[in-house]
Structure formats: C-alpha cells, structure tokens
Amino acid sequence: MADKNYNILIVGVGGQGVLLASEVISDVAMNSGYDIKKSEVHGMSQRGGVVSSHVKIAPKVYSPTIEYGQVDVLMAFEQAEGLRAIDWMKKDGVAIVSTTVLVPAIVTSSKNFKYPEDAVGEMKNKSKHVIAVPADQIAGELGNPRVVNTILLGVLSNYTPFEDNLWIETLKKKVKAKFVDVNLQAFKRGQNIRLSPVEA
Amino acid sequence: MISQKPLALPTPVYYSCENIHTHNVWIMAFERGGALKERDTTMRELLSGNEAVARGAFEAGVKLAASYPGTPSTEILETLAARYRSVYSQWSPNEKVAFEVAIGASLGGARALVTMKHVGLNVAADPFMTFAYTGVNGGFVVVSADDPEMHSSQNEQDNRFYARFAQIPMLEPSDSQESKDMVLIAYELSEIFDTPVMLRMSTRVSHSKGIVELGEPTSGPDKKFVKDPAKYVMIPANARKRHVVVVERLEKLRQLAEETPLNFVEENGSKIGVISGGVAYQYAKEIAPDFDYLKLGMSYPLPLKKIADFIKSHDKVIVVEELEPFYEDQIKAAGFPMEGKKYFGSLGELSPYRVAQGLKEAGVLGEIATVEIPPEKDLFPRPPVLCPGCPHRGVFMALKKLKVTVTGDIGCYTLGVLQPLNALDTCICMGASIGSAIGMEKVQGSEKGTVAVIGDSTFLHSGVTGLMDAVYNNSNVTIIILDNRATAMTGGQQHPATGLTLMGEKAGQIDFETLVTAMGVKNFREIDPYDYELTLNTIKEEIAKPGPSVIITNRPCVLMPKRIMDEPYVIDLELCNGCSACFRISCPAIAASKETNEHGSPKAEIDTTMCTGCTLCAQICPTEAIILKSQFVKV
Numbered sequence: 144m145a146d147k148n149y150n151i152l153i154v155g156v157g158g159q160g161v162l163l164a165s166e167v168i169s170d171v172a173m174n175s176g177y178d179i180k181k182s183e184v185h186g187m188s189q190r191g192g193v194v195s196s197h198v199k200i201a202p203k204v205y206s207p208t209i210e211y212g213q214v215d216v217l218m219a220f221e222q223a224e225g226l227r228a229i230d231w232m233k234k235d236g237v238a239i240v241s242t243t244v245l246v247p248a249i250v251t252s253s254k255n256f257k258y259p260e261d262a263v264g265e266m267k268n269k270s271k272h273v274i275a276v277p278a279d280q281i282a283g284e285l286g287n288p289r290v291v292n293t294i295l296l297g298v299l300s301n302y303t304p305f306e307d308n309l310w311i312e313t314l315k316k317k318v319k320a321k322f323v324d325v326n327l328q329a330f331k332r333g334q335n336i337r338l339s340p341v342e343a
Numbered sequence: 344m345i346s347q348k349p350l351a352l353p354t355p356v357y358y359s360c361e362n363i364h365t366h367n368v369w370i371m372a373f374e375r376g377g378a379l380k381e382r383d384t385t386m387r388e389l390l391s392g393n394e395a396v397a398r399g400a401f402e403a404g405v406k407l408a409a410s411y412p413g414t415p416s417t418e419i420l421e422t423l424a425a426r427y428r429s430v431y432s433q434w435s436p437n438e439k440v441a442f443e444v445a446i447g448a449s450l451g452g453a454r455a456l457v458t459m460k461h462v463g464l465n466v467a468a469d470p471f472m473t474f475a476y477t478g479v480n481g482g483f484v485v486v487s488a489d490d491p492e493m494h495s496s497q498n499e500q501d502n503r504f505y506a507r508f509a510q511i512p513m514l515e516p517s518d519s520q521e522s523k524d525m526v527l528i529a530y531e532l533s534e535i536f537d538t539p540v541m542l543r544m545s546t547r548v549s550h551s552k553g554i555v556e557l558g559e560p561t562s563g564p565d566k567k568f569v570k571d572p573a574k575y576v577m578i579p580a581n582a583r584k585r586h587v588v589v590v591e592r593l594e595k596l597r598q599l600a601e602e603t604p605l606n607f608v609e610e611n612g613s614k615i616g617v618i619s620g621g622v623a624y625q626y627a628k629e630i631a632p633d634f635d636y637l638k639l640g641m642s643y644p645l646p647l648k649k650i651a652d653f654i655k656s657h658d659k660v661i662v663v664e665e666l667e668p669f670y671e672d673q674i675k676a677a678g679f680p681m682e683g684k685k686y687f688g689s690l691g692e693l694s695p696y697r698v699a700q701g702l703k704e705a706g707v708l709g710e711i712a713t714v715e716i717p718p719e720k721d722l723f724p725r726p727p728v729l730c731p732g733c734p735h736r737g738v739f740m741a742l743k744k745l746k747v748t749v750t751g752d753i754g755c756y757t758l759g760v761l762q763p764l765n766a767l768d769t770c771i772c773m774g775a776s777i778g779s780a781i782g783m784e785k786v787q788g789s790e791k792g793t794v795a796v797i798g799d800s801t802f803l804h805s806g807v808t809g810l811m812d813a814v815y816n817n818s819n820v821t822i823i824i825l826d827n828r829a830t831a832m833t834g835g836q837q838h839p840a841t842g843l844t845l846m847g848e849k850a851g852q853i854d855f856e857t858l859v860t861a862m863g864v865k866n867f868r869e870i871d872p873y874d875y876e877l878t879l880n881t882i883k884e885e886i887a888k889p890g891p892s893v894i895i896t897n898r899p900c901v902l903m904p905k906r907i908m909d910e911p912y913v914i915d916l917e918l919c920n921g922c923s924a925c926f927r928i929s930c931p932a933i934a935a936s937k938e939t940n941e942h943g944s945p946k947a948e949i950d951t952t953m954c955t956g957c958t959l960c961a962q963i964c965p966t967e968a969i970i971l972k973s974q975f976v977k978v
Contacts (some may be wrong), residue, residue: 156725173389173554180518183550184494190727190832191931192760206629207518208624210695210713227722235918247725250662251935251945252763252926256723 148201149177149303150209154228155220156245157191160292163317164218165196168298170313171305172200181209187333191247193224216302218295221245222262229269237338238270241278241291274276274298281332286321290329297333352617371616390555392548396458396486397422398555399526402432404563406453406481410434411442411804412833413460413903414495415549416488418730420458421836424845427642429560434830434837434845437804438463440472441881442485449483449539451573452566454530458486461502462772466805466809468505471539475509476585477575478537478592480566482530491665491692492508494592495832497753497772499691501666506541506643507842510593513541513643514605515622520551525640527558528605532659534564536592536599541641545578545665547692596642605640606649615707617682626698631708645670647677654679661686665693722737729758731932732907733954734898735825737872738796740928740959741879747792747886748783752776752806754798755832756825763781764925772800777809780820789819792886796823800830800838803853813891821885821892824855827871827900837902859893866892875962903956912949913975917945918968923971925960933960964975 151168154312155161165181172179181194184274192222196211217238225240232238234243240263250256259265263275267333276298278291293314390398396419400408408430410420423432438459448455459467464487469487487505490496501703506513512897514529516522522544529540573581598965600606613635619627620639639645654660654674662671662683666872671683686701687693696715702708729736739759742749743766751757752765752775760767768777782797787793797806802824813820830836837843842852860867866888870881878896885892901907914936921940925933932953935945949960951972961969 157727169389169552173387178554180388180553181553182547184546184550190730190755191725193725204553205632206695207547207553207625208694210629211716212714223722224725227719232716245724246934247930248926248931248933249726249730249762250723251947252923252929254358258723259476279882 147304148199149216149304150214150294151198151200151216151218151299152209152214152228152231153196153198153220154224155194155205155219157194161194161196161220164292164296164323165198165311167317168198168299168303170317171303171309172198174309175305176314178204180204180207181330188260193227195228211304213288217301218299220291220295222266226259226262226265229266232270235272236270237272237274237302238292239259239267239295241276241295241304243279244290251320257314267310274336274338276333277337282329285325285328287325287329289322290326293318293326294333297330298336300334301337316325359704365374370677371817374587386557387554387840388522388557389552391416391418391550391552391688392516392517392519392544393488393550394422394528394552395555396542396544396975398464398557398681400456400562401427402523402558403482403527403530404561404763405430405452405456405530406563407445407715408449408456409435409444410458410828410890411435411438411441412836413438413453413463413488415490415546415835416458416460416463416544416831417836418488418549419456419486419488420845421834424847425770428846432845436839437468438467442467442474445483445485446470446474449481451480451568452564453481455481455483455949456468457484458488460496461487461489461500462496462498464502464505465500466773468799471505472509473577473582474539475511476577476582476589477531478588479539481638481859482533482567484526484529484533484542485539485545486542488546488549489666490546492546493691494546497770499666501669502541503642503669504541504667507540507669508545509539510589511538511642511643512536512596512599513543514549514640515543515620516640517621517638518548519551519555520641520844523555524559525605530563532599536596536722538592539880543621543641545622547694551622571749575691577610577688588741596884597647600641600644600646600649603641603646607638607640608649608653609636609638613634614658615897616653616660617661617663618653618660618674619663619748620670623665623693623698626693627696627702630699630711630713639670642670645673647674647679650674651677651679654681659705659707661702663687663698663701663706726761727758728761728929728931729755729764730803731900731953732865732901732957734760734827734872734896734928734957736764736902736928736957737875737959738823738873738880738882738896740765740963742766742794742796744879745792745882745886747882748787750780750783750793750795751775752795753832754801754825756796756798757826759796759928764929766852767796774805774809777806777813777820777822780822781813781816781818783807784818784820789886789887789889792821793819794821794823794882794886796890798823798824798831799840799855802855803839807858810859810864810877810891810893811862818891819889820896821882823882824893824895826855826895826897829900829903831900831903835900848975855895864891864893866890868892868894869897870894871898872896873957873959875959880956901957911951911954911956911972912958912961912969914947914949915970915971916946916948916966918966920966920968921946923947924963924965928963930960946949
C-alpha cells in the first residue's frame, strides 16, 4: 500500500557507491507502486568530495529534494558525513551509519581542522535511533570490500515497507552476475542488524 | 630537498583505440543498452531529466545529436550513444561547432539536437543568434542545461534570457516526464513555426530521476536540403528580410503561448495564485498544494493574456521562479500587478524551504513546517580533491614551488587552487588561461614567469586560438597542456585527440606536437608529470626562454578509461619524521598515522587500497621513508 511518505537521505564520499544504493532503493520503491523522485549532484562532488542523494517516496512526489529536518531514514557511508547530515533527520528518524572513517587531505595537512573523536557517539547524542554498522568488517568477512553499500541496504530494508523479494530481484539486476551471491549474503547480513527493542 | 628517484616509476601508457575498447565504459553501456532496448516501448522507467531528453529525441526520430560535455548536460548524449544507437550522436570540439553540425543536419532535412551547459551557449551564441533568422528544415532543438547554485560551474547565468534575445520559443520542463514530452513537442513546434526551439533544463531537472511513461519511437519527417539562398544565406540583403520573418513569427508564437496546454491553470478554489515554471513549480506545489497555479511550460514568449486573466481572478499573485526575474520583469512591463523576486532573491537555487519562507514573507502562508539549513557546524570541510595518482599533482607541486603566476582553465586541474596546493591564480572560462596569460605577461613582464595550465580537451575546445595569439604576438608565456587524454571532470568523455568517437568508433586523432609546432611554437617539450624534478626543471627552463613555450604532460587520467593501480607505496614509520611534506601534496591516499614525532606532529601513513604507485610523495620525502610495499615487506 503506497500511502505513506518515506524520505531517505544517503550521504558519503565520492566513490563509495552512494549513487548505486539510491538507484536500488528507487527501483524497489517504483516497483512497489510508489511515486518516486531522487536527486543528486554530479560533477565536482565526485572528486573525493561529499556526495548526497535524496530519495523521496510517496503516493505523489513534487520536489525532488527533501526538506531540511524531514528525513525518515539517513543512510551514511562514513561516520563524519553521518554526523554532518544528522540534523536533516526527523526527531523520530532512523540513522544507519557505517563506522567507516575517511580522513581528507585537508584535515591531515592543516592544523585548523580536526576529524571528530567519536562521530557515531555525537550522532547518538543528537538522535535516539542510530544504528552503527561495522560494514567494512562484515564486508571483509564476506571477502569483498565493495559490498558495504549492500549491507547498509539490508539494514535499511528493515525500515521500509518493501517486500524482500523486490530488494533481491533489484539487486540481481543491478550487480554483475558473478557478484550476485556475495551481494545477497551482504544484504542478509544487513537485515540481521536492527535497533534493539530498548532503543526502538 | 629531493630524494633520489624511486626505482619503480611505471612507464606512461595512453590507451589507443585497440586497447581502449576492452575497457571503455561506454562500450559496456552499449551492451546494456542493447539488452534494454527490446522492452523500452512498453515500460515505465525511472529516468533522470537528461535521460528523458535522450529518450524524447529517440522517440521524435532525431537523426543527429551533437554536443560538448558539460555538467549538468553531459548525460543526454551519453544516453543516446549508449541506448538509442539509431540516433547518430557525436562530441564536437566545442559547443559552437556542435551547434553548427546540428544546423547542417537540420538544413539537410533531419531532426537535429544540440545540447550544452549554460555557459556552453555563450560559446555557441554566434550561430544560435543567426540560426534564429534562417529557421530550420528538419526540426531543431537546443538544450541549455543551467546550473543554479553553481554546483559545477563558474557562474549561474540564467539562459532563459537567450530565448528572448534570439526571439525563439522556449520550453521549460519541471521534471523527467515533462523533459521527455517537451522534446517531442519542441520538434513539432520547430517544424510548424520554422524556428529553432530552446529546451531549458536546470541541474535539479537534469539530475533528478522520476518515473517516465515511455512512448513509441517515430521516424521523423523525411526531407531533403532545398536550395534557398534567400532563407539560408545571411548576407545583409537577405538577413533584413529574415528579421521581418522573425518578428512576425514571434507574434504567432505569442498566440500559441496563450493556447498551448503547456501553459495551464490549476484551480483549487484559492484566492492566492502562483505563477511558476521549471523546478520552482515543484517546490511551490510541495509547500502550498492548495493554491491556484498558472504553470508555465512554454515560458517564452509568455502568455501575457492568460497571465493577466489569472492575476485579475485572484486577490494576490506571486511569481515563483529560480534565478533572475525573467517572468516577473515581462509581466511588470506589461502592467500587471504581482510580486515575486523581493521574497525569493535571485541568488543560487531555490528549495522547498526558500519557497516556503518567501510565501510566508509575502503574507500568504502562515507558520511554516520546514526550516532553514543552519550554517555548517565546526566539522571539517570535505572539498573535492585531485585523485590519488592524478597526473596533474606533480605539475601543481612544481608551480607552487616556483611561485609563478598561474592562469588556469576549466577542468579537474582547477582543483589546483584549493589548499594545500594553492597553485592556481585565475579561472574564468573554457580556454581563458592562454589569452589571460598573454595579457598579464604583456603588462607585468616576463621575469617572474607567467604560466597557463590547460587540459587536453579544453585546449582543443578553445585554447588553440589562444596559442595562435601567443605565437603571433611574440608572447613570452609558458603553456602547460595537461594531457590526460580524457574530458575528465565530466566523466572521461572522448575528444578529438583520444582516437575514439562518442559512439565507440575508431576516429581521427589530433597529435598535439604536430599541431603546436605547425603553429610555429619553437619551444615544445614533453614531460612525465610523475617525475617531479624533471617537471620542476622543465618549467623553470621554459619560463626563462623568450617566445611562447609549450610543455605537454604525458600521463593518462588514473580513472578513465582504465583504472590505473600500480604497486602501492608504504611509509616506514621508523624513518618518517613527521615533517608533513607529503601531507602538503594533497593526496587522498596519505593520512596521519597514530604515531607522532618528538613535537607531537603525526607521522604519515598510506592507504594502500587507494595508492596508485605514482611515486610523487616518495620523491619529495626528505627521509626516504616512503618505499614500495614489496620492498618494505622484504626489509
């Protein structure tokens, strides 16, 4: 039933697979009967800069961008980028954050900037529903560092109304044949991760 | 201090036609496109505005599409080449040539498409303005993809003024479905009214995806070139007569604007009316779905009667438009009362928040749910950077060291301006580096040296004429062509020196040395930009020589068409003294380690999954602490 709105904001660093993840979500939503718009900016942002993708899912979508403070689910591929985007969330929104740390050259080469000591901790101070996912570690266990985004999609699937088989069919379409199995495993591993009943 | 040259400097290889084929992403895309083609006609698809324009061109039976890559327009031609192979599509060296190629196709009787980013239309403005006089044979659509907010541009000019300037009709889609539909309508308009038609996109329309209902492809009209000098040869005597035609045509188009369903009223029984078009309409609908709307899909010429009626039948009318007061000024000049820009401003892109805030200020919206994005917290910035192994890095390290004035150009290498490289002094537009270096050297003299840096694709786009000026006017500038064999910033497109066309065919290939020396440049040097000392010394020597010098670098882009990953380097923490020299070359693969030196400064570490083995950091490390991974393991 396509009767609720879902605003999903995906953030990360150029090259991490943010755009592929938002493609998968959009396809699943469309095939579930929703209207959908997604928006991102190409170009300069891809050279190691911040990349964000807005995915809006509703019975009828107008603006392709999400309003500030209206994000239902934040999916962050990097800790500090998760922290940077945390205020985009609704009060009762869920943040799914990979514990990945990527320190840019501007921080290492200058005393003016610092990488936060505990970005996930700071996110938790701001929001009740933060799920920290050791996605790099899980991907390592699965033997393919590139499935981090699929793991996070698995976690995300716990907070969207779409059927499992739609996610699986879409993943099969979007990844190369030889990587289908490892991506499906990654998705399953993600699905096992959710807020504990206390946090939720 | 420069340490000895590391042993493992890999040989530079450009990828020729033969070996590029196996790696070219677009070849793979063609295969994907082939698989999808069968199902296209009956499907709903999630398409970006750009993909939808390509689909529209395919459905309209366009025979030829030409372009020069530029964000946010690039994917239109890429999609055509990948998925709609029945449309002949090509990259041209610049937008002016692309425009002229498309003119030729139109006059030859085919439907033709030319696409560009907003500033590209400045380059193509010359044929654009006069083609408005001659009119078309086969339908002709020019896509201008504007970039409000300058996500990836040097200015945010509002190209809607170009339609008014040339007195041609303009359609302005607000989402992907409209983008596709309006392309089809634009071709009909073009042929019925004998005029080029402008389709004005913006970043949020071009790069947002939405669901699009696809249609059946058509074959387009079947016409031939008909000799008609009075129409196609714009000597003054003919042009004077054609100008009359332009003015009369515009009057007919004004009538059409009143009648077309592209300009429609949405009545919700509100006393408040909103006039809007483009993505701004979507923002307004999001914020205030219950107001009445006059949505402008054909936004030049404006339907002033329809607007007047809409204004008369509402208590208050607000115009919501992005960038300049394009509708507003014309509506005001026609004498109708409304308000607009004073609530929204003309800087940057609009957003649902900015529209809500503006409507609230206008007194038509109560408390608003949405809030403003607060200024960035004290979190570090993450600007784009040159990639690990980028062949531009060595050149900027050398230029920074030499403290010369560096005129820059448009491309990845514009990132040389950012900290910590800080090695670029100007950037205006495509090709401007050479001309501005010439002028600066003429007034400042050549003692300290004036260096222009320009990429291979940009040099072919509009740097060649600048170099001609340098030869002709005895300029003492040094020009560095950063030849990474790709139009890299926009995603690695082909150009006249790569040896491949957009559609993946083997192509004629410009040779830079032949071109440059044929123009009379006596001082021509090729360097390996991974060799820091050579790069530094060559630039120093060429600056000292009288007359123009051209230095060309010979390393390909590390990302495209093939990902280059040679053996990575690692840092021996026992040798590293934490001097931070390697941090200052701005390589994303180099980060601070947990270990510090006696002053508490961090020692460096290299992310071996990112390091491409370019060796530059190893060359400038004063303690020779950066060594090949395999050698380090042995020790």
